[in-house]
Amino acid sequence: MDTGEYTDIRIVQDLPSFHDAELCGIEHDPETRSLELRFRRVGGEVELLRFSGVIGQRMVDFAGQNVASRLLISPRYAFTSAEVRTWVQWINSRDDSKAPAISEDKGEEYVSDFRAGRRVPFVLEPSCGAELAVLCESVSLKR
Incomplete structure (x- = not known):
């Protein structure tokens, strides 16, 4: 993956608005956790x-056309404890098995980590096609 000219999303x-943007490429490197x-x-x-x-990721319904309704990225989007519990459980689930529920205390711990910048949640809510959630240490933007 190209690592030049990326800017931490926090700064x-x-x-830019990603409303109606099309997800047109994905590169995953499990070895570097990127x-x-x-x-x-x-x-x-x-x-x-x-x-x-x-830390974790999940994508479903990647198809020929994948259009974003909106992207939720901490700290620009203030995830509630309930949203965090829902999304982290979803990341850890699969189509054939639902992961254990995330406790309210663990949800609050995640929210605290997000506010402190130790972890970053990301959610792509689709208009059509791919739905995606990622939990990671940092997100950067390259234009």
Whole structure:
């Protein structure tokens, strides 16, 4: 994966809108615990999101067309404890088995980690196609 010119999402002043952007590329490297997503926005611009220190991830319904409704990225989106518990359980589940529920205390611990910048949750809510959630140590943007 190309590692040049990425900016930590926490310091990006003008985060572009990913509404109706198409997820058009994925590169996953389990050895380095990294994931890169390439999006083509409505105006044709291509943006890359790089996830480092991936703790967990899940994607379903990746198809020929994968359009984002919205991206939820901490700290730009303030995840509630209930949302965290839902998404972390979903990341750890599979189509044929549901992971154990995340306790309220563990959910609060995750929220505390997010606020302190120790972990970053990311959720791609789809208009169509791929739904994705990632829990990682950092997210960077490359334009």
